[in-house]
Amino acid sequence: MPERLKILRELTRGHGIQVALIAILVLVSTSSSLAVPMLVGRLVAAIQSDEALLGLTGLLIATGLGTAAAGALATYLLGRMGQQLIYRLRVRTVDHSLRLRMADLRRQGSGNLAARLTMDAARLKALIDIGPVQLPMAGVTLLGTLVIMGLLDWVLLLITLAAFAVAAVIVVVVVRRLRSTYQSVQIEVGGFVQRFVGVIDAITVIKANRAEAVVGEQLAESAARLRDLEIKAARMESLLVPVINLGQQIALAAVVIGGGARLLSGHLTLATFVSFLLYLLQLAAPLLMAASGVTGLQMGLAARERFDEIFALPREDGDDLAVAAAQPVASAPAVKFDQVTAGYDARPVLRDVSFDVPSRGLTAVVGLSGSGKSTALNLILRFLSAEQGLISVFGEPVQNWRLDRLRSEIAYVDQAATLLPDSIRTNLTLGSDRPAGEAELRAALNRVGLLDEIGHLPDGLDTVLGGEFDLSGGQRQRLALARALLSGSRLILLDEPTSHLDGVNEHRLREVVDELATDHAVLVVAHRLSTVRQADHVIVLDDGRVADQGSHHDLLNRCERYTELVDAQALAHV
Numbered sequence: 001m002p003e004r005l006k007i008l009r010e011l012t013r014g015h016g017i018q019v020a021l022i023a024i025l026v027l028v029s030t031s032s033s034l035a036v037p038m039l040v041g042r043l044v045a046a047i048q049s050d051e052a053l054l055g056l057t058g059l060l061i062a063t064g065l066g067t068a069a070a071g072a073l074a075t076y077l078l079g080r081m082g083q084q085l086i087y088r089l090r091v092r093t094v095d096h097s098l099r100l101r102m103a104d105l106r107r108q109g110s111g112n113l114a115a116r117l118t119m120d121a122a123r124l125k126a127l128i129d130i131g132p133v134q135l136p137m138a139g140v141t142l143l144g145t146l147v148i149m150g151l152l153d154w155v156l157l158l159i160t161l162a163a164f165a166v167a168a169v170i171v172v173v174v175v176r177r178l179r180s181t182y183q184s185v186q187i188e189v190g191g192f193v194q195r196f197v198g199v200i201d202a203i204t205v206i207k208a209n210r211a212e213a214v215v216g217e218q219l220a221e222s223a224a225r226l227r228d229l230e231i232k233a234a235r236m237e238s239l240l241v242p243v244i245n246l247g248q249q250i251a252l253a254a255v256v257i258g259g260g261a262r263l264l265s266g267h268l269t270l271a272t273f274v275s276f277l278l279y280l281l282q283l284a285a286p287l288l289m290a291a292s293g294v295t296g297l298q299m300g301l302a303a304r305e306r307f308d309e310i311f312a313l314p315r316e317d318g319d320d321l322a323v324a325a326a327q328p329v330a331s332a333p334a335v336k337f338d339q340v341t342a343g344y345d346a347r348p349v350l351r352d353v354s355f356d357v358p359s360r361g362l363t364a365v366v367g368l369s370g371s372g373k374s375t376a377l378n379l380i381l382r383f384l385s386a387e388q389g390l391i392s393v394f395g396e397p398v399q400n401w402r403l404d405r406l407r408s409e410i411a412y413v414d415q416a417a418t419l420l421p422d423s424i425r426t427n428l429t430l431g432s433d434r435p436a437g438e439a440e441l442r443a444a445l446n447r448v449g450l451l452d453e454i455g456h457l458p459d460g461l462d463t464v465l466g467g468e469f470d471l472s473g474g475q476r477q478r479l480a481l482a483r484a485l486l487s488g489s490r491l492i493l494l495d496e497p498t499s500h501l502d503g504v505n506e507h508r509l510r511e512v513v514d515e516l517a518t519d520h521a522v523l524v525v526a527h528r529l530s531t532v533r534q535a536d537h538v539i540v541l542d543d544g545r546v547a548d549q550g551s552h553h554d555l556l557n558r559c560e561r562y563t564e565l566v567d568a569q570a571l572a573h574v
């Protein structure tokens with residue numbers, strides 16, 4: 001347990017003054033609440049001996065008010081500290097998640113990560129609420145109460161302890177079992193959110209296939225598992241309060257009998273007996289507080305493990321070998337694959353692949369679906385690492401580049417032309433090192449034929465996408481290309497969409513790509529015959545190997561695989 005309690009030190013680090021202030025307030029509140037029964041005892045004695053009551057009554061009221069004020073302030077400060085903690089934790093989780101390796105990110109899944117930021121964060125915050133204050137407060141109150149009770153009458157204290165013993169054993173057993181149940185609940189919640197997010201992402205397919213009921217049932221099954229686990233936890237939690245109350249009632253009965261006898265035998269005064277009974281009645285509160293505190297601690301610890309799981313995953317730039325930034329070689333090809341073998345989870349997708357992408361001109365990669373074209377782009381961007389061979393960008397092996405510098409040299413337009421759910425302006429300038437002026441943005445949009453279309457949107461460049469307004473597939477692709485134009489990157493990777501653009505825009509885009517290729521290296525995963533015709537160099541991938549490479553015409557004359565691709569319309573005739 002002390003090992004686990006180290007978490008409280010970690011969580012409250014940097015908040016020493018606040019923790020000390022809270023501790024003082026708690027101490028004030030606890031000790032004044034401990035004084036109340038004593039004062040009541042004194043009041044009883046004063047009534048018995050006909051003494052003046054005013055001073056004592058005033059002291060009693062002041063003590064009550066002091067307890068309340070100190071308690072309220074401690075609770076507020078603690079709540080504030082909890083929120084600061086949750087803020088730091090969320091920022092760290094977001095930052096770390098965004099920098100995870102792609103494979104780890106996929107394995108975790110967006111829903112599971114989102115559950116960390118919501119439920120797990122809230123449960124960890126609960127730990128702050130109870131950890132530094134509730135548990136010590138309960139401990140101090142409990143200990144103080146027991147000491148005072150022992151001083152008042154140690155025989156009655158022994159009777160009390162014996163009566164509570166069984167209840168204490170049950171509480172310890174329940175609390176221990178709760179931890180593993182909370183862990184299962186948190187894992188199940190993560191899985192449930194993960195499945196739900198996945199389903200909403202695929203909602204168009206689900207609706208089009210009328211699969212709402214089937215998918216809904218699968219989610220309901222997951223919800224049912226969650227319900228069962230939560231009920232199991234509730235069943236265990238529900239035992240705590242009655243068991244403690246029962247212990248108290250047994251103790252009360254035993255103390256009344258024992259105390260009555262000691263009162264009659266003259267071993268106890270009435271005032272002491274009243275004080276003892278009041279302390280006994282107060283005993284349940286710190287016990288309940290301790291029990292719920294330890295329960296919350298179990299929840300918080302289970303949540304902490306889920307955060308640790310994320311933080312233990314390496315950042316993708318942890319692979320950087322470069323101490324100094326790579327020095328690009330001016331004369332080197334933009335990309336060089338030298339006998340590269342790579343894949344996912346040790347399953348090779350590309351085998352012994354070698355090719356060059358010159359620093360100027362248009363290079364196309366073609367191949368059947370699944371032949372490894374996108375994987376090649378992933379390797380250049382270091383979304384993935386090669387198992388064997390060497391991949392260089394502008395003359396430097398990719399792993400020697402500082403990751404952010406490598407990616408600043410590359411503009412990437414993915415097949416779906418994914419956009420951020422943000423304004424068009426933000427999407428256009430994403431990753432730009434320098435702020436682009438209005439005129440520059442408009443010029444880029446004009447080049448890809450989007451200026452008029454965006455001009456018709458209600459907020460123009462500041463229209464937010466993904467909500468009320470969105471762009472068509474072709475418009476997205478043109479926007480992504482405009483971003484590439486603005487990026488200033490020397491290497492453009494273009495994963496061509498498989499769906500067709502209309503003739504006008506197809507022609508316009510071809511012009512833009514041609515223009516770009518005059519002073520940039522453009523590597524395009526081509527799905528259209530028009531693109532390969534336009535390319536200076538074509539690389540033919542066949543089941544992860546380079547079948548051949550050369551110009552469109554040379555390949556038509558000599559590469560059977562290429563002719564097949566063209567004839568079988570694997571390359572669309574546009």
Ligand SMILES: Nc1ncnc2c1ncn2[C@@H]1O[C@H](COP(=O)(O)OP(=O)(O)OP(=O)(O)O)[C@@H](O)[C@H]1O
Nearest residue numbers: 106344345349367368369370371372373374375376
């Ligand atoms: N994230 C991934 N995890 C595991 N395997 C993957 C992953 N992405 C792709 N693959 C596998 O790698 C192989 C090559 O995929 P890749 O996307 O590179 O093909 P492609 O040539 O670009 O295909 P397409 O033309 O259909 O886009 C496929 O067999 C695919 O199943």
